[in-house]
Amino acid sequence: MQVRFGVVLISVITVLVGAVTVLGLLLGDSIITGEGLFADVIVILTRIPFADLAAVFLRLSVLMIAVTMLAGMANLIFVHFGRLRQRELRLSRKLFSFIFVLVYFGTIAVYINSRTNGLRLLDDVQVALESAFAGLLFFALVYGAVRIMHREVTLYRLLFVLTLLLVLLAALPFPGLGLISRVYNWVMAVPVEAGAKGILLGIALATLLTGVRVLVGQDRSYGQ
């Protein structure tokens, strides 16, 4: 199997930077205070400033995040300029992209001119739009719940709908729902809590394993 030099180099850099950052974050406080369980072990390693190096790497990553914001803004503009140039695209779509470009530069101009007005624009337009979409989301969820049984009736889907009905019934402000409330409380405290923790544990294990394998260079998804 041929392995490219560039990939090996990137892997080595990633492994080194990752290992130093983990050590710096894990042992950082001990290095500074000289306390903690690993204080004795760290005496041997005091000449390697893991915490300082980790802090440098973290500061660099914050800088990179800021740079990617610029990349994102450029990406938006390229996408819409590209659409304006497409001959086969419908006029309505081109008009949308044209309005987008105008609003984009207009918002930047407003923000540069007056920061308060820029933030007001965000509050008055974006927050209002997001609220409208939150309402739409409610209908999409209800419509989706209705659709579940249309596609295919399985035991798990039936259980899902029954649980959904139970939750909705328990939320009703009517008296005499004592039994339903008790069942609801039990369902939320035992099966829902256990299921949620199970799913989160699975995700946490997969995340940890992926992290360890990236750190030891076994998963080179960033290079090849």
Add this chain to the structure above:
Amino acid sequence: MDTITQLSVFVILLVIFFLNIVISILRRRQAVNLRPIEAYEAIPDLTGLSVEAARPLHIAYGNAAAGADTTLLALATSEFINQTARQTTIGDAPTIVTANETVAIPLGVDSMRRAYESQNATDQFNEVNVRWYPGGENSLAAAAGMMALQSDENIGAHLLVGSFGAEIALVADIAHRQDRPLLAGSDRLEGQAVAYALADYPLIGDEIFQAGSYIGNNDRFKRRTAILDTLRWLTALAILGVMIFTLTATGGA
């Protein structure tokens, strides 16, 4: 960081590190049998449909991004993008990737570039097919953008594999209206619940991380799946052990 946390993190990392090494060596010569996952079994059909009908696939990161607590999820999504996009490079409709966070854009571009490179089709790769859909506070603005994407680009199938909340319902709605399949998985519980209920092909829990094993059919990733299965069994046994110990210590009271 206090001593208990330091010790716990150190022990967990060490255990996973050694298990990873040991199982990798033990299973090097063994074939790894993967349990069937419906969502991954549907990928060849979805990519085939995309190529034949010249309708692009839409793969979304959601809020998964490098530099945050979803960094490794973003890497998993990138692997998913890479493996899926490889299968659509021969088609006329290139896969479209969207991300709510700008930090995910370089990851998406790199994954797509590698996919085209692997199929010797670098000249067809267009960076503009990786797009930023600013998320906003609840990612609803991004979901609105994804809804518009359906009619703008005549999307063949939506594959939402990353970090999503209930906004999956909006994409599921538009996908259903246009009769397009939806594959969805999220690291967030509310996203998982909506995906399970509304997606044609839901990915549950850690299944998001298995793209390399299932789509790519890669031995290295298959071994990772085997290690993950072993870790899951060990965790279950540890929970049972703690439960039995607690019951015996308290005398069942």
